[in-house]
Amino acid sequence: MSSKGKLVCVDDYEQEASHKLPKMSLDYYSSGADDQWTLRENRLAFKRYTIIPRMLRDVTCIDLSTTVFGRSVSFPIGVAPTAMQKLAHEDGEIGNAKAASRLGTVFILSTISTTSIEDVAQSIPHGVKWFQLYIYKNRDITLELVRRAEEAGFEALVLTVDAPHFGKRRGDIRNNFQLPSHLRMANFQGLSSEGKLVCVDDYEQEASHKLPKMSLDYYSSGADDQWTLRENRLAFKRYTIIPRMLRDVTCIDLSTTVFGRTVSFPIGVAPTAMQKLAHEDGEIGNAKAASRLGTVFILSTISTTSIEDVAQSIPHGVKWFQLYIYKNRDITLELVRRAEEAGFEALVLTVDAPHFGKRRGDIRNNFQLPSHLRMANFQGLSSEVKGVGGSGINQYVSSLFDQSLTWKDIWWLKQATTLPLVLKGILSAEDARIAVEEYHVDGIIVSNHGARQLDGVPAPVDVLSDVCKVVGRKCSVFMDGGVRTGTDVFKALALGAQMVFVGRAMLWGLAVGGEKGAVEVLQILRDELRLAMALAGCSKLSDVNENLVKRAQSSKL
Numbered sequence: 001m002s003s004k005g006k007l008v009c010v011d012d013y014e015q016e017a018s019h020k021l022p023k024m025s026l027d028y029y030s031s032g033a034d035d036q037w038t039l040r041e042n043r044l045a046f047k048r049y050t051i052i053p054r055m056l057r058d059v060t061c062i063d064l065s066t067t068v069f070g071r072s073v074s075f076p077i078g079v080a081p082t083a084m085q086k087l088a089h090e091d092g093e094i095g096n097a098k099a100a101s102r103l104g105t106v107f108i109l110s111t112i113s114t115t116s117i118e119d120v121a122q123s124i125p126h127g128v129k130w131f132q133l134y135i136y137k138n139r140d141i142t143l144e145l146v147r148r149a150e151e152a153g154f155e156a157l158v159l160t161v162d163a164p165h166f167g168k169r170r171g172d173i174r175n176n177f178q179l180p181s182h183l184r185m186a187n188f189q190g191l192s193s194e195g196k197l198v199c200v201d202d203y204e205q206e207a208s209h210k211l212p213k214m215s216l217d218y219y220s221s222g223a224d225d226q227w228t229l230r231e232n233r234l235a236f237k238r239y240t241i242i243p244r245m246l247r248d249v250t251c252i253d254l255s256t257t258v259f260g261r262t263v264s265f266p267i268g269v270a271p272t273a274m275q276k277l278a279h280e281d282g283e284i285g286n287a288k289a290a291s292r293l294g295t296v297f298i299l300s301t302i303s304t305t306s307i308e309d310v311a312q313s314i315p316h317g318v319k320w321f322q323l324y325i326y327k328n329r330d331i332t333l334e335l336v337r338r339a340e341e342a343g344f345e346a347l348v349l350t351v352d353a354p355h356f357g358k359r360r361g362d363i364r365n366n367f368q369l370p371s372h373l374r375m376a377n378f379q380g381l382s383s384e385v386k387g388v389g390g391s392g393i394n395q396y397v398s399s400l401f402d403q404s405l406t407w408k409d410i411w412w413l414k415q416a417t418t419l420p421l422v423l424k425g426i427l428s429a430e431d432a433r434i435a436v437e438e439y440h441v442d443g444i445i446v447s448n449h450g451a452r453q454l455d456g457v458p459a460p461v462d463v464l465s466d467v468c469k470v471v472g473r474k475c476s477v478f479m480d481g482g483v484r485t486g487t488d489v490f491k492a493l494a495l496g497a498q499m500v501f502v503g504r505a506m507l508w509g510l511a512v513g514g515e516k517g518a519v520e521v522l523q524i525l526r527d528e529l530r531l532a533m534a535l536a537g538c539s540k541l542s543d544v545n546e547n548l549v550k551r552a553q554s555s556k557l
């Protein structure tokens with residue numbers, strides 16, 4: 001594109017380099033972690049500062065020099081340690097070291113370089129050189145690196161403290177990044193592959209190719225013009241994580257205890273209707289995934305697998321039942337009785353759905369359950385309760401769900417069951433207070449139903465800390481809505497949630513690979529959370545507190 005003489009700024013070099021480098025190297029050099037919000041923020045943040053110049057000062061001579069650790073440096077811009085510089089050019093680290101030395105500034109050599117400590121030192125005997133150190137579990141290796149750097153004439157050690165693990169750089173995982181065979185790396189094992197789908201967004205993308213349009217629209221859409229749907233995800237980006245360093249993160253304990261049961265990690269499966277639309281494994285696929293990994297599965301009232309069949313598939317798994325209250329209270333009480341008998345351990349009463357929100361896609365598609373699927377909890381009952389027929393799901397809900405539901409019905413339900421009661425769909429701190437202080441519920445899920453009900457409500461993560469302040473320790477507070485990464489989970493926990501639940505993410509996993517895909521999605525979220533905790537200096541969930549998150553100024557995704 002541009003000729004060499006025309007490269008006038010660093011961005012031009014980036015552009016030119018992007019044409020020269022193989023994709024694997026380019027991705028390795030350019031990417032940031034996860035969805036790269038911080039990567040963009042690193043540059044954008046500078047733009048938020050303006051320069052206020054002073055005038056009429058003599059600027060004939062500009063002295064850029066400074067003195068660092070007793071050595072004079074010609075200008076205050078040095079070369080940061082970056083790994084594997086021979087991926088960029090055969091000159092590699094020696095190229096950068098000589099450049100720094102010729103211009104009289106600092107070169108910092110990475111531990112994981114493609115040129116040895118000694119060769120770099122020899123190439124710039126008089127240059128100012130520092131050595132960046134990673135500390136290996138094997139302390140002998142570490143001390144040997146220090147000794148060699150000292151002997152070779154390096155003048156400072158730069159200890160990197162923000163990398164007990166490497167961040168999750170999606171491009172590298174997708175590319176199965178490895179050092180080409182002609183390059184060597186002392187003390188460095190090649191990175192391992194985790195397969196192609198490396199994050200929840202990848203599963204969503206893959207699912208979108210697999211699902212028929214009617215199912216995809218049903219799963220993905222929010223209400224009205226979907227402002228809240230976008231907000232559910234964007235809101236997470238407005239919180240930054242302030243990590244703590246130099247804490248022992250060798251062992252990370254993700255476990256928590258909910259209603260007397262130990263759960264391996266604080267991410268459960270939210271109730272979503274009709275999971276067989278995603279894959280024939282349906283609710284059993286998601287239930288088994290949750291059970292295998294040791295977390296909570298919540299079954300929807302309007303599932304395509306019955307209460308009993310789900311219970312049988314995970315006899316020891318932690319399972320809760322989500323309840324909609326039907327106008328016909330006998331139907332409702334029968335559902336509660338069946339859930340209790342089948343071994344469900346909590347009731348999750350959804351309080352945000354007297355009607356279903358207006359989901360335009362479903363209306364356009366005249367959404368219906370395909371003829372081979374059933375609302376499995378209502379077999380044997382009248383045909384209107386049994387299925388979502390030609391009149392569509394909103395009609396089903398409006399005609400059967402009880403719109404007269406009020407707080408007094410919470411007493412009615414509490415009397416009708418011995419199970420802990422969780423209210424799902426609370427967004428106001430005042431409702432949370434009433435639920436806890438006046439009705440003594442056992443838990444609250446701060447939720448906007450995946451943005452499928454009232455468009456214009458806030459993202460759950462944005463009201464979480466207000467709710468937690470009001471509720472204190474009087475009941476468990478959970479949240480769902482927009483959770484797609486381990487850092488999202490981290491932020492929700494820091495803002496006070498005991499657990500988060502994921503809805504669509506599990507549907508995408510199911511659509512891609514049935515039970516196996518569902519397991520993979522949960523593993524991804526669990527592993528991302530573990531990594532986020534390690535990188536933030538937290539070894540247990542109680543370390544994840546509000547001091548570690550801060551509301552950011554920019555909301556760009």
Ligand SMILES: Cc1cc2nc3c(=O)[nH]c(=O)nc-3n(C[C@H](O)[C@H](O)[C@H](O)COP(=O)(O)O)c2cc1C
Pocket residue numbers: 218219220232270271272273300301302322350424447448449450451452480481482483501502503504505
């Ligand atoms: C396709 C779909 C069906 C849902 N069905 C139910 C349901 O039957 N009962 C319920 O309480 N919530 C239901 N929800 C809401 C979820 O429980 C949860 O609040 C929401 O999915 C969380 O947001 P997320 O999808 O961004 O994770 C549904 C959500 C989706 C996307």
